[in-house]
Amino acid sequence: MSEFNFDMTLTRFSYNGKRCPTCHNILDNSKAISDECRQELDHLLKTYYPIEIDTSKPVSEKLPLMVEWWTKAHDLLVEQRIKKDELAEAVRESDAMLREGYELFFDRLHEHGIPLLIFSAGIGDILEEVIRQANVFHSNVKVISNYMDFDESVEERKQSYLDSYDIVLVNDESLEVPNAVLHYLTSNK
Numbered sequence: 201m202s203e204f205n206f207d208m209t210l211t212r213f214s215y216n217g218k219r220c221p222t223c224h225n226i227l228d229n230s231k232a233i234s235d236e237c238r239q240e241l242d243h244l245l246k247t248y249y250p251i252e253i254d255t256s257k258p259v260s261e262k263l264p265l266m267v268e269w270w271t272k273a274h275d276l277l278v279e280q281r282i283k284k285d286e287l288a289e290a291v292r293e294s295d296a297m298l299r300e301g302y303e304l305f306f307d308r309l310h311e312h313g314i315p316l317l318i319f320s321a322g323i324g325d326i327l328e329e330v331i332r333q334a335n336v337f338h339s340n341v342k343v344i345s346n347y348m349d350f351d352e353s354v355e356e357r358k359q360s361y362l363d364s365y366d367i368v369l370v371n372d373e374s375l376e377v378p379n380a381v382l383h384y385l386t387s388n389k
């Protein structure tokens with residue numbers, strides 16, 4: 201079994217002198233969030249990242265502050281009502297990159313049936329998308345991370361209902377339609 205972190209461990213730290221994004225940064229830089237939210241997330245990053253990399257502070261001191269960071273950032277992201285299909289686009293348009301030699305690494309672990317456990321304080325949905333778009337999301341890869349819950353709106357589900365049923369009612373709290381059907385059936389008898 202092999203165990204790895206994701207951001208900056210399996211992904212590149214920089215490319216051609218430019219910093220590569222973490223899973224959070226992919227979303228922070230995407231069209232899926234508003235400029236106001238982007239600014240607030242950036243403010244959080246500038247506040248908490250220096251604490252994360254401060255080697256003079258013990259882990260016990262940093263841990264609650266990191267949890268505070270993720271909680272605040274996740275609360276802001278929830279308010280954005282991000283849609284699932286926006287994530288793939290955010291990853292495609294980002295500068296996220298797995299480290300050089302990743303194909304050999306992922307493929308060989310898969311060939312030998314060695315599980316690859318990826319632990320991340322990032323966003324699992326984004327992380328998986330990075331691996332998927334690199335074509336190395338093999339069956340031996342297991343991700344332990346934070347996942348988003350998507351609120352599928354009526355609008356998004358409407359087509360599948362229309363394909364399955366004769367009548368689809370939207371925003372109708374009454375029994376008008378069932379009563380009309382009942383009336384038709386009973387008065388024709």
Ligand SMILES: Nc1ccn([C@@H]2O[C@H](COP(=O)(O)O)[C@@H](O)[C@H]2O)c(=O)n1
Nearest residue numbers: 205206207222224225273319320321322
């Ligand atoms: N709002 C946040 C919270 C965390 N990060 C960074 O994500 C990294 C996750 O790293 P893993 O090794 O667990 O994948 C963490 O190191 C933070 O720097 C962020 O960018 N934004």
